[in-house]
Amino acid sequence: MIEVKHLTKWYGDHIAVDDLSFKVEEGSVYGFLGPNGAGKSTTMNIMTGYLAPTEGEIIINGYNIMDEPEKAKRTIGYLPEIPPLYPDMTVYEYLTFVAELKKVPKKERKASVERVMEELSISDVKDRLIRHLSKGYKQRVGFAQALVGDPETLILDEPTVGLDPKQIIEIRELIRELGKKHTVILSSHILAEVSEICDTVMIISDGRLTALDTPENLAKGQGEGTKIIVTSPADEETLRKVLDDFAGEDHVTVEEGDDGLLVATIDYKSDGDPRKEIVLALSKGACPYYSxxxxxxxxxxxxxxxTEVEGDVDYTDTEDGSEEGTDSSKEHDEADSDAGHKDQIGIEQKKEEDA
Known part of the structure; x- marks a missing residue:
């Protein structure tokens, strides 16, 4: 389980995450949505321990990510938008290297790597260089590195970006399967993908949580609700009389369609399907209809x-989770870039020493 408590993150005088609180329960697939600049990437980077919050705390499977980062991170598998792959390694070499970095006990590494390769259906390419793999296979290797060590929670950032339709279908099916064994948090800009895969949807805007519920309950609770569309060749007065009597004048709009037919929209707030009652009302009112x-x-x-954006400033999440538009965020980007470069050098040196 993940618990986010009063999370706040400032970049200079811009607040990227504003007193954000929510819980992610075990054994579900959560969709994490937000427009550019909403603070989504910043939140995910704090959840994975990449960034420190200004205020608040995050408890990952019982561990505070700031107080016990190593223990917390061992329970997380993270797949960033750009998978952290080493193209000159074979799949098996890379996953073994990841297992070592994650401190999987030496006697368990081989079995752990072979298990995730089998689970991700990449055993047949284990001896191939990663640079020679297709985009779909590279994404599967990215999933595999997240699964090494059997983490309780998976955090996936745009896992289908750049894939072709067939590969997208395969990855969606994979996420559904992973959701049976792990708690999954999925960040995506593809709303249909979130609706299809996720049990629960979280939406943030301007750094604040605006919704946390199932897609079905969100649909019921929002103003859009259910709309009934009636297409009719009748005159507007006849059609309006029947539908206004049924639903109330304030809930019915009538417009002329491109084909000359009238199209009436009923804003229906109650539960159930009212089409049978509407058809009976139209028949009793001698009002013809097509659909x-x-x-x-x-x-x-x-x-x-x-997620209606207030104000004129559009802050866009950068890859490191900061928001463009402030001088302090640019300084933050440069510092993180330098730190990331040093980390990369350290990893490459470790590879050379091991070789």
């Missing part, structure tokens, strides 16, 4: 309603 259809609020409708 009566239901349109439920999509996750896209809900997302747009909950």
């Amino acid at each position: 009566v259809d239901v349109k439920k609020a999509s996750l896209e409708d809900i997302f747009l309603e909950l």
Whole structure:
């Protein structure tokens, strides 16, 4: 389980995450959504221990990520948007290297690596250089490194970006399977993907949580609700009289369609499917109709309603989770870039020593 308590992150005079609190329960797939600049990437980078919060705390499977970072990180598998692969290593060499970095006991490394290769269906390419793999296979290797050490929680940042349709389908199926064994947090800009894969959706805007529920409950609770679309060749007065009597004048709009037919939209707030009652009302009112259809609020409708941006400034999440638009964030980017370069050198030196 992950518990985020009053999380706040400032970059200079810009607040990227504003008193954010939520819980991620075990054994579910959570979708994490937010527009550019909402603080989504910053939150994920704090959750994985890459950034420190200004205020608040994050408890990862019982461990505070700041007080006990090593213990907390051992329970997390992280797949960033760009998988951290080494193209000149074979798949097996790379995953063994990851197992060593994660301090998997030496006697367990081989079995751990072979298990994740089998789970990700990449055993057949274990001796191939990563640079020679397809985009889909590289993404699977990225998933494999996240799974090494059998973490309780997986955090996936845009896991299908850049993949072709067939590869996207394969990765979505993989995430569903992983969700049966792990708690999964999935960040994605593809709303249909989140709706299809995730049990629960979290939406943040301006650094604050605006929704946390199942896609179905979000659809019921938002203003869009369920809409009934009636297409009719009748005159507007006849159509309006029937539908206003049924739903109330304030809940019915009538427009002329491209084909000259009238299209009436009923904003229906109650539970259930009212089409049978509407058809009976139209028949009793001697009002002809061509179709009566239901349109439920999509996750896209809900997302747009909950993330209306206030103000004129558009801050965009950068790769390190900071928000563009402030001098302090630029300094932060440069410092992180330098630190990341030193880390890379250290890793390469370790590889040479081991060789």
